[in-house]
Amino acid sequence: MTEKPTNITANKKTREFTIQWDDGHVSIYPFGLLRAACPCASCRGGHENMRPEPDPEVFELPMAETPATRISNVKAVGSYALTIVWEDGHDYGIYNWHYLRALCPCEEDRAKYGK
Numbered sequence: 001m002t003e004k005p006t007n008i009t010a011n012k013k014t015r016e017f018t019i020q021w022d023d024g025h026v027s028i029y030p031f032g033l034l035r036a037a038c039p040c041a042s043c044r045g046g047h048e049n050m051r052p053e054p055d056p057e058v059f060e061l062p063m064a065e066t067p068a069t070r071i072s073n074v075k076a077v078g079s080y081a082l083t084i085v086w087e088d089g090h091d092y093g094i095y096n097w098h099y100l101r102a103l104c105p106c107e108e109d110r111a112k113y114g115k
Contacts, residue, residue, distance in 0.1 A: 003021060003022075003023075003098055005019045006022050007019070007020040010071050010074055012070070012071065015030060015031045015032075015065065015069075015070075016029065016031070017031060017071070019100060021101065025104075025106075027103075027104035027105075028105075028106075029104070029105065030063075030105075031063075031069050031071055032063025032064075032065075032069045033058065033059070033103070034071075034095070034103075035084075035086060036061040036063050037103050038084075038090070038092070038093040039054070039099055040090075040092035040093040040094070041092075043092075053099065053113055053114075054099065054102060066088070067086065067087035067088040068087075068088045068090065069086070070086065071084055071085070071086060072086060073085040075091075077094050077096075081094045081095055081097065081099075082094075082095050082100075102114075
């Protein structure tokens, strides 16, 4: 699958990150889920734990509202990914389009990508 977003918004009031995809699907991510699923090597526990999809456990992790779960900025990484800058300064995760689509919490995408 060659997932590509057509629109991306981050709503700091509702603490939701929304992506509209080129296939018409809309993914809505709580900020806490994005942080729990940070794809950087440090958050994943080392390079040996890097995979193209998020760990299924991230959907169960509670993430309180703290600077670690508040988005400060979002930066494009080429035409294939985003880096999220968190208020606690963490900005190492590169969320590529496939990873973000696999992280969609909706039932349809959980059945397609999830465990």
